[in-house]
Amino acid sequence: MEPFKWQCPHCNHHTTITNSNFKDNEFGLSINNADGSKLLYSYYIVCPNSDCNKYTLDAILLDTTYELRGQSYKHYDQKEKKRWRLIPNSFAKVFPKYVPTAIIQDYEEACSIISESPKASATLSRRCLQGMIRDYWKVKGNSLFKEIESIKDKIDPLTWQSIDATRKIGNIGAHMEKDINLIIEVEPNEAQALINLIEVLIKDWYINRHERQIMLEEIVNVGKTKTELKKKN
Template sequence: MPPYVPRPIVVDYEEACRIRDLSPKASATLSRRCLQGMIRDFHGVREGTLAKEIEKIKDKIDPVTWDSIEAVRKIGNIGAHMEKDINVIVDVEPEEAGLLIGLIESLIEDWYIARQQRAERHAAIQALAAQKEAARKAGPTQGAGAAQPNP
């Protein structure tokens, strides 16, 4: 993980990956926790519950991603919250936990990595523009492309 992804998110993500086959329900819960951390960090939303926080970002992300985020919340809730009827047990399979981890990876790519790459591109363009402006103000120079004086 790149260093600009918040450490608590990386720690929960790595644990979700490590525990996926041993305890898929716990892995799904950790993916849910990653998701909440990412929404709070990236979008700056803190509403008290993940459901409210997801609702708050609905207009900031595409509908398919929003639906998937909502699905992670619901599946992660299986491990995070006991059913009202304690005799009802809903399992999460390792492959299903893997799908949730995959969404977390996609969101890290879309939110954190893309933002960093965009910032680096913009900084490079701005530095280039400043360099070109300085060269323009300095006037003509000797070398390639510069007008040579007549002997």
């Protein structure tokens, strides 16, 4: 396998994974059945951070096609059908305690149900986004649309477009279409994209602000210390 960059979901440590930290396995279902051939691919990764050293376990179910090649069946034309994070029990990242609890709860729940119901996950991402806008930007309108419009001139255009797209996708689960026979699905990769945006915004709006505050307070304290030393001399 080629080494790849990875962030541990237990300790948030950024690292590069190699063969020494990674193992995988495949189980093929080639028996004739009503749903077609499937391949179950699983892998686990051990965090190389000595202060953590915990493992993650993931499984992916794929639609596949089998054909006899030599003495054994080989699979090809794979398409991901479902994905599970088994350990820890969701794909949620661990964020600092100073991020509001309500936001973390919605984020973690959106992560935990992404495989079972991408539409519900997208709805929770929408709710999480609204909570972040109200908390961080101190705005509150009659609708999420108006709240997003009120911060349009405060953030960069691409971030704003991503936030507005999250609102629109989340609306699919939050509101029934006028034609109840019209069903618009949300794909797992689309729900994951919304979760990725939430993670980016938590880092940009909360973590970066907190780290900046600590750095500036440290500079102020250094200035006070030097001023006191100057007075004594």
